[in-house]
Amino acid sequence: MNGLLLQAGSVVALLVLGYLFGRLAEKRHYRRIIAREAQMQTLPVVASRYPPEDRPYQQQLVTGSVVIASDYFKAFLAGLINIFGGRVTPFESMLDRARREALLRMKEEALTLKASHVFNIKFDNTRIATGKVEAMEVLAYGTAMIPAVETGESVHEV
Amino acid sequence: MLVSNLEFLPGRTVVRHLGLVQGSSVRSKHVGRDIAASLKNFFGGELRGYTELLSDSRDEATERMLAQAQSLGANAVLNVRYSTSSIAAGAAEIFVYGTAVELAD
Numbered sequence: 001m002n003g004l005l006l007q008a009g010s011v012v013a014l015l016v017l018g019y020l021f022g023r024l025a026e027k028r029h030y031r032r033i034i035a036r037e038a039q040m041q042t043l044p045v046v047a048s049r050y051p052p053e054d055r056p057y058q059q060q061l062v063t064g065s066v067v068i069a070s071d072y073f074k075a076f077l078a079g080l081i082n083i084f085g086g087r088v089t090p091f092e093s094m095l096d097r098a099r100r101e102a103l104l105r106m107k108e109e110a111l112t113l114k115a116s117h118v119f120n121i122k123f124d125n126t127r128i129a130t131g132k133v134e135a136m137e138v139l140a141y142g143t144a145m146i147p148a149v150e151t152g153e154s155v156h157e158v
Numbered sequence: 159m160l161v162s163n164l165e166f167l168p169g170r171t172v173v174r175h176l177g178l179v180q181g182s183s184v185r186s187k188h189v190g191r192d193i194a195a196s197l198k199n200f201f202g203g204e205l206r207g208y209t210e211l212l213s214d215s216r217d218e219a220t221e222r223m224l225a226q227a228q229s230l231g232a233n234a235v236l237n238v239r240y241s242t243s244s245i246a247a248g249a250a251e252i253f254v255y256g257t258a259v260e261l262a263d
Contacts, residue, residue: 025202051167063216069203075199126250139212
C-alpha cells in the first residue's frame, strides 16, 4: 500500500515538475524565437524551386536542425488526448517551436554567408526513440543565394 | 564543389550529367548521453547532444557523397535531398543524395 502511494506521489511530482519546467522553457523559447525572427526578417526564405535570374548568384546548401524532447506533462496529456482523439495541442506547439528553431538556424548560416535569399526550402522530421527518450528531429534545408560581388558599375550579364 | 538543392543554376550550363551520387552515415550516442537525454525528457527542451550527433552525422554523409561526386569528375551536385530514419533504438541513419554534374565555367 505504501509502495503504491509512493509511486503515485512520484508520478504527480513528475507531472508538476514537467508542467512547471516545460511551460517555463516553452515561454522562454517562444520569446527567443520571436525576437530572432524579427531580427532575421530581412532574409526571405522561399519554397520555390526556381531561383531568381536578375543577377549572378553563388549558391550553397544551408541546413539547420534541432532535436527536441517533450516534457513529462506533455507526454501524459497527449496520452489522455489519445484516448478520446482530437487535436494533440501539447505536441503541436512543440513541433512548431522545433520547426521555427530549425529554420532560424538555417537562416543564421545563410546570413553569415551574406545570402540575399534562401530557395527551395525543405523540411524533414524524424522521430528519435531510444527506448527511454522520445524526441523529434526537425531539419530545414535550402539553397542560399549569395549575390556575386559586383566588380564594375553595372551588373554583369552571365 | 557546388552543392545545391535547386535543379538548375541560372546562367550556368550543365555539360555532363554523371548520375546519382549518395552518402550515408549511421550513428548512435554512448549510453551516458542517452541517460542525460532521458532526464531531459522529463522537463522538455532541446537535446543538444542529439542535435550535434545528427548534425555531425549529416556532415559525414555529405562528405561521402562529395567524395563520390569528385571521383566521377563532377564539379557540382544538384537537387540534393536529405533523409533521416531512426533504424534501431539509439541509432539513426542519415542519407544524402543528389545528381552529380559537370558545369561549364
